[in-house]
Amino acid sequence: MDKYVCDACGWVYDPAKGDPDHGVAPGTAFADLPDDWTCPECGVGKDSFSKQE
Amino acid sequence: MNSIGKAIRISDKVWWVGAVDWTVRDFHGYQTSRGTTYNAYLIMADKITLVDTVKAPFRDELLSRISSVVKPEDIDYIISNHSEMDHSGCLPEIIDIIKPEKVFASVMGQKALESHFRIGSNITPVKTGDSISLGNMNISFIETKMLHWPDSMVSYLKEEQILFSQDGFGMHLAVNRLFDDENNWEIMEEEAEKYFGNILMPYSNLILKLLDSLKELNLPIKLVAPDHGPVWRSHFAKIAGLYGKWAEHKPVPRAIVVYDTMWNSTAMMAKTIGEGLRESGVEFKLLPMNVSHRSDVATEVLRSNAIIVGSPTINNNIFPTMADVLTYVKGLSPTNMIGASFGSYGWSGEAVKLLNEYLKSMNVEMVSEGYRAKYVPTEADLKACFELGKLVGEKLLAKSKQ
Numbered sequence: 001m002d003k004y005v006c007d008a009c010g011w012v013y014d015p016a017k018g019d020p021d022h023g024v025a026p027g028t029a030f031a032d033l034p035d036d037w038t039c040p041e042c043g044v045g046k047d048s049f050s051k052q053e
Numbered sequence: 054m055n056s057i058g059k060a061i062r063i064s065d066k067v068w069w070v071g072a073v074d075w076t077v078r079d080f081h082g083y084q085t086s087r088g089t090t091y092n093a094y095l096i097m098a099d100k101i102t103l104v105d106t107v108k109a110p111f112r113d114e115l116l117s118r119i120s121s122v123v124k125p126e127d128i129d130y131i132i133s134n135h136s137e138m139d140h141s142g143c144l145p146e147i148i149d150i151i152k153p154e155k156v157f158a159s160v161m162g163q164k165a166l167e168s169h170f171r172i173g174s175n176i177t178p179v180k181t182g183d184s185i186s187l188g189n190m191n192i193s194f195i196e197t198k199m200l201h202w203p204d205s206m207v208s209y210l211k212e213e214q215i216l217f218s219q220d221g222f223g224m225h226l227a228v229n230r231l232f233d234d235e236n237n238w239e240i241m242e243e244e245a246e247k248y249f250g251n252i253l254m255p256y257s258n259l260i261l262k263l264l265d266s267l268k269e270l271n272l273p274i275k276l277v278a279p280d281h282g283p284v285w286r287s288h289f290a291k292i293a294g295l296y297g298k299w300a301e302h303k304p305v306p307r308a309i310v311v312y313d314t315m316w317n318s319t320a321m322m323a324k325t326i327g328e329g330l331r332e333s334g335v336e337f338k339l340l341p342m343n344v345s346h347r348s349d350v351a352t353e354v355l356r357s358n359a360i361i362v363g364s365p366t367i368n369n370n371i372f373p374t375m376a377d378v379l380t381y382v383k384g385l386s387p388t389n390m391i392g393a394s395f396g397s398y399g400w401s402g403e404a405v406k407l408l409n410e411y412l413k414s415m416n417v418e419m420v421s422e423g424y425r426a427k428y429v430p431t432e433a434d435l436k437a438c439f440e441l442g443k444l445v446g447e448k449l450l451a452k453s454k455q
Contacts, residue, residue, distance in 0.1 A: 009203035010161050041199045041259070 003052040004030045009042035012052060057114045059121035060095060061231050063276060063284055064213045066190070068095045070103070070118035072111035075227045082381070083251045083348040087244060088227030091139050092280045094217060095119055096210060099188020100129040103151075104208060104217045105280055109142030116150070125151050130187070133158040133176075134219040136165035136204040140280050145170045157185065159196050162204035179206075195270075197221065197263060199256050214275040221263075222292055223279035224248045234287035241283060243352075245292060248281070249299045250355035251348050254385040257300035264297055302389050304358040304452040306335040308445060311350060312363030313342040313372045318397030318429050319365045325435045326361055326395065329442020335359075335449050337442075342374035347381045354382055359391045359449045360417060361442070362408050366398035371407050379411045387415070391452065393445055394423035395438060397430065420445050 001015035013019070013033075018026040019040055024033060030049065038045055060068035071092035077085050091107035093115055101123060107115045119125050128151045133141055136158070144166070148156060158166055160178045167173025179185070184193035190212045197205045201220055208217040224244035228236055253260060277285035285292060308330050314320035323339055330337040338357075340350055354360065362379065364371040371379075394408035405423040412419060424441050426434035 009199055011198070042203060043255075 001029050004049040005052050006039045006042060006044060007048045007050055008044045009039060011039055011041040013049065056120075057117040060118045063094070063231065063278065064215060066097045067210070067213055067215060067278075068097070068118075068122050069093075069231055069278075069284065070095045070115055070122070072107045072114040073227050073229070074108070074111065077225075080225060083225070084346045085225040087225065087240070089225035089281050090227060092223075092278065092282075092284075093140075094278055095122055095128075096187065096190065096192070096213075097122065098190040100154075100186075101127055102130040102132060102187055102192070103128050103147075103153075104132045104278075105134055105140045105219070106131070106144045106147050107142065108139045109146075112143035112146055115143065115147070129154045130185075131156045132192070132208055132217075133162055133166065134206050134208055134217060135202060135280060136162050136169060137202060137220075138169065140219075141166065141169065145172055148172065148175060157194075159194070159198075159204050159206045161196075161198065161202075162206065165202070165204040181206075195266075197259075200259055200263060201252050201256055209272060214273045216272065216274050216277045218277050218279045220252065220280050222277055222285060222289070222296070223281035224283075226282045228283055231284050232286045233283045233289075236283050238288070241288075242295070244282065245295065246299065246355060247348065247352045249296065250351040250385070254299075254351070254355060254387060257302065257388065260296055260300040264293060264300075267293075299355055302355070302358070302387065304389055304449065304455070305356075306446075306450050306453045307357045308335055308337045308359035308361065308449055309340055309350070309353045309357045310337065310361045310363065310442075311340045311342065311345075311375075311378060312396075313365070313374045314363075314397075315365045315367065315372070316397075316429075318426060319363045319395070321430055321435065322395050322397065322424070322426060322438045323363050325430075325438040326363075326442035326445075329439040329444070330446040331442075332439070333443045333446025333450060335446040337446075342372075342378055347378045350378050350382060351385055354385065354387050354390075358389050358452065359420075359445050360412070361393050361395065361445055362412065363395045364404040364408055365396050366402050366404040369401050369403050371396075371404045375408070379408075379415075383411065383415045389452075390415070390417045391420050391445065391448055392417040393420045393441055395425070395441065397426045397428065399428055402427075420448050
């Protein structure tokens with residue numbers, strides 16, 4: 001599964017790790033994150049993330 | 054160039070070459086009642102290095118202080134720990150004057166400096182753990198993303214044991230004596246607390262992680278040199294301890310009542326809620342927004358774990374001063390708060406509902422549905438306000454004892 005990088009702060013979403021602090025289980029693909037999920041570091045929305053090349 | 058000031062030596066090879074701003078009172082909406090400093094530091098290593106610059110209008114003060122030690126053109130390296138314009142504002146001009154061999158910033162710093170000044174191609178990016186040789190000395194970097202911007206990093210000068218901590222452990226306080234132990238502790242604590250409340254509170258979790266990683270790294274530290282306010286020589290452990298306390302924001306028995314009023318009705322309610330808080334035994338403070346500044350409310354939020362907000366209804370809405378302070382405080386994402394709302398109204402009375410929505414969106418645990426009084430509160434209304442204050446106080450006491 002692809003990793004996604006926050007355009008605003010550079011934080012990387014790794015599907016293998018998920019975001020357990022915010023209720024996202026390890027193994028969750030970026031596309032399957034809830035629409036209201038935000039970057040845990042800087043707070044921007046999903047649309048401000050880009051696929052890591 | 055006019056000689057505006059000299060450098061102040063802070064260790065064998067390091068000099069403070071920053072600027073003191075005695076004038077500034079409005080720092081992007083943060084009231085800086087005691088002015089501030091923009092700190093920059095000069096490392097007289099084989100490779101002469103400047104750590105950060107100052108706000109643009111203070112360029113000549115920076116150059117004057119540098120010139121008291123060395124010709125600015127002799128500087129080899131510049132390190133930009135933080136891209137915000139109070140530290141980078143004169144960076145493009147300084148680069149033009151100095152023509153340094155290299156300018157270092159974090160990867161996000163390179164991007165931010167590009168977006169500010171179109172100088173990204175001049176920047177050499179560095180990452181956490183990278184170290185550069187200054188000939189006879191070494192400086193290494195730790196990225197501190199979102200503390201408090203994506204570009205933020207700190208630099209550690211090994212041979213002199215100095216941590217250049219950028220905005221971390223800083224405060225807005227104009228001083229004529231540079232070291233912490235030469236200044237009044239109570240004033241420094243107050244301003245550091247205000248700085249934390251207004252700038253760092255949203256990133257409290259990251260602060261806790263950073264404090265842990267600093268402990269793990271166990272760097273020998275003689276000086277912590279921030280970008281605003283005094284240099285920590287004697288009291289760093291004390292301020293680091295306070296950072297831990299502020300970041301955790303564990304419940305304490307102290308409440309604030311934040312309100313505004315049109316014809317004194319909401320003010321009467323606020324005062325009576327205060328009496329209820331007094332009855333419960335918690336500490337409290339009333340903050341009437343017609344005479345209080347939002348940035349002082351931020352400090353009071355940091356000191357408290359209950360927030361009771363009051364607004365009259367005006368044109369089906371809340372009072373504009375309340376919208377201001379609630380927008381501001383919401384952005385600061387305070388944790389471990391309980392709260393309630395109140396207000397007077399004439400006919401429609403939407404304010405309490407709107408205030409409740411605000412508090413809920415801030416994850417404040419609501420103690421009650423709030424209380425409204427029509428036009429001028431009756432004895433019964435004031436009794437209800439007293440009980441509301443008492444109820445919040447009792448809940449807060451119970452929480453602070455857990």
